[in-house]
Amino acid sequence: MTSEFTPKKKRRTLTRRAILGAMGIGVLGAAGYAGGGEIPGRPGHTDRNPVATENAETGDRRWRPDARGVATSTDAHGEIQGYASLTSVERGETIDFHVSTSGAEQYRISIYRLGHYQGAGARLMTTSPPLAGSARQIPDCDPETGSVGCEWPVSWTLGVPRSWTSGTYIAVFDTVSGRRGYTPFVVRELDRAADLLVVLPFTTYQGYNLWPVIGRSGKSFYNGHNPDGTLGGHKNRAFTVCFRRPYQDAGLPVWFEMDQNFVHWAEGNGYDATYASSVDLHAGRVDPSRYKAIVFPGHDEYWTTPMRSALEDALAAGTHVAFLGANNVYWHTRVEPDSNGVAHGHVTCYKEAPDPYAGDEGTTVKFRDLPGMAEQALIGVMYNGLPHRPEPLVVKGARHWFWSGTGLKNGDKIPAMVAIEADGVDGASPNPSGAQRTLLSASPYKHRGAHKRVQNTSLVEYDSGTMVFVAGTFFWPLALYKEGQINEHVRRATTNLLGRMIGPPA
Template sequence: MSRRRALGVIGVGAAALTGCGVPGRSAPATHSGGAPAVRPKPVVPTGDWASVQGGMKKVTDTVGQIQGYASKTSVSRGESIDFHLSSHLAQTCRVDIHRVGRGDGPGTRRLMTSTPFPVRPRTRPTPASGTGLIACDWPVSWTLRIPGSWESGIFLAVFTTQDGYRSYTPFVVRDTGRRSDILMVVPFTTYQAYNLWPHDGHTGRNRYRGYTPAGVWGGIDDRALKVSFDRPYPESGLPHWFALDTSAARWAESNGYDITYASSVDLHEGRIDPSNHRVMMFSGHDEYWSREMRDCAEQAVSAGTHLAFLAANNIYFQIRVEDSAEGRASRVVTCYKETADPAPGPTGPTVRWRQLDTDHRRAEQGLLGVQYNGILKKPAPLVVRESRHWFWSGTGLRDGDEIPDLIAVEADGFDPAMPRPAGTKQTLLSASPYADRLGRGRTVQNTSLCVNKKGTFVFVAGTFYWPLALGDPRHFNPHVQRATRNLLTRMLEHSGK
């Protein structure tokens, strides 16, 4: 099975993984002695979060009882954002706006509710010939002007119909004019690459697969080469692996960090000034990067802003972020992968970053210190290395100790055949063997920390479950929390500027 096919299977079969909590178990690290393990702090979901997640009838892509998308991935205070909705019948709908985190435990806080307004069925587009692009042209159903009192964060627009169905779409409220200790970048370009809408048996496709004319899931020949933000996310409307970002956000805010938010499209469009932040945190699965996005991250390191990547498989494919057919900016993510790119442009074809040059000089490891090296058959323990390093301080862990089931889904590792960040000292904080799902035998995951001569850090967790261990009650792990606090404390105390 190829990686593309495996990821397509994950995308179709992981409906339970797209919400703001991913089923799983958490366990303390195992070790033979030393300091006692850190005790976990209980986390209980709030009432408002429960009301967002449940209590209404299930939305399906086949029927499309209520689904919608936002006109932007992010919006500033004082600006407006439009929502484009379609219902399975003519009726009324209301919108509740919720914010994730900030004093709300693992839940959300409802900030406002609209008055009911009419919705009705809208035409579902067919994939464009040649590229497979699915882009809706639904009219605006409701517009929100962001109040000046709202703080930057991850938001959900919650759509509830008169006949009892509910779905969502996410967006970010940004505050790029404010300095903050941490800027969290939410990976909307990767959300869209994995978007299977509509998963209806004949239409949907993403960057991995799509339906054949016979109505069955095909392979790479049926995938989309271009994907649009002008469409809902599947079923309830939460992006694939949205849980990673909401978990990290809830944890960071509950610990009192000074944090603002942006989307990956903001990174692409040049709205982010890295010098306004001590740390740029990439909280989730952040696989699809444009040249502009990578330039911003590299400029951040050069300017002394630390980078923290909390998951795995980062900066893997180069993309172009293009305008819609109607001229709306940055509404299409283009990535041809193995298919010949008809318009590479000055940044080269939309392939893996490590394939752009014969000497692999633009491989992701050249910035990050590690890079994607496999998909796991099942979760594996993180095996601790360099336990005397300040990163592991206060955890009670020793070399060889294991944090159960922390390495999951995809993993990163150090590849000695690839470039590494120039002029840096690298510490590999874990060495975790795992069985690869694609039949490549056993390989090793590494959590990595690189420090350049100016004292600027680049951290990569190297596993999908790291952010879940921070703020998801079903994956909670105190060792991961302590290590991440150690990391951010050191980053905030030691400016690389």
């Protein structure tokens, strides 16, 4: 892709929902309307929202890591840890779970679907029978690539009922002695047209996964272990990471809470969504034209060429895109078969090191280091630093519809919003072609405590009308739902954004 990419204009048919929303009439408030039929002009779309129906079911708080009587597992002791055979599974298909316990002990696997559920946050979908646990071998890392892949047998196979609603699911592993581990996966329903497609960043989850942190073996794209067992830095990192292993310690990936809090908030507000993993995007399972918008709610750093092509296809189809984090579409990676020949089993990223296996997709460096591929040229801003501490998000463009109803003025500050990583405009990089970019914040911060930078929240509007939003900070999705970090200004602005992209929720 070059900076001259311009999405093709897509002709849209107004749905009954959009028309009612424009009139100020809620879908459920339309008198005498029974619902359930296909919407004219949108084949495969119906006005029945399965996410809203699902969230009317009774929730269950026992999934939480802080549930009474539960202590989460650690790599050091490996009380109970496991991994799924797939990042996502279609309804009607099966998914395997591979589990290790520190000794001979019974355990169960409970499957929860994350959502709102009247504030419970999840619903218990099914539970395995009692299973016999035993300790499984902790593998050494591959001496060439640093990859760590387990060969644990299948502990339990879940047949996903066709009646289940697409969503973010977690498998909860509980021993009889009260120790707990987790692993997430997605249940797909990609043949259903929906307003939103929510994509979870499993390639990035695995890039940050340091399992097992036990003084040997464990490697991520950032760290590895020294010969003396201490944790080393960049020189010790892996070049390839494997999906065939647990996530470290309790089993919830690094920054999974970004995705989790968006899911709680969005489903609590009735948005019609279906879900996929970044591997689905890579594998070509996603048809962007089925959705009004695609949302990347979490930290989405590691992308492949096919993933980026899918993003370009979405914009060309007139599908809006929202990134609610920062440092998006940053490292160019490859998703490849693992050592057992399992498709999409490995993620490879050599970064600054020579890439001995670069093929048609090119070397695995930053996208901005590939000709014509700087991420700013496509999404409007790009990663520019690590805030030393949380800083306020400083409002810009306060008269824009994005900030409508917040009461904010230019220069107003939303406290402690710019954190962990930040995006901004890079003057040396190309801007989106055939588009207008509006900066919605201009927030000074210090990169690593010394160098001054400016964070920008950005909205790109292509000539076709297609929009790309980038929050430019990790704390945006947390401000939607996380206790102690909820910000009503952020909630209202996000509602405004999705209202423009898809219309009001049911």
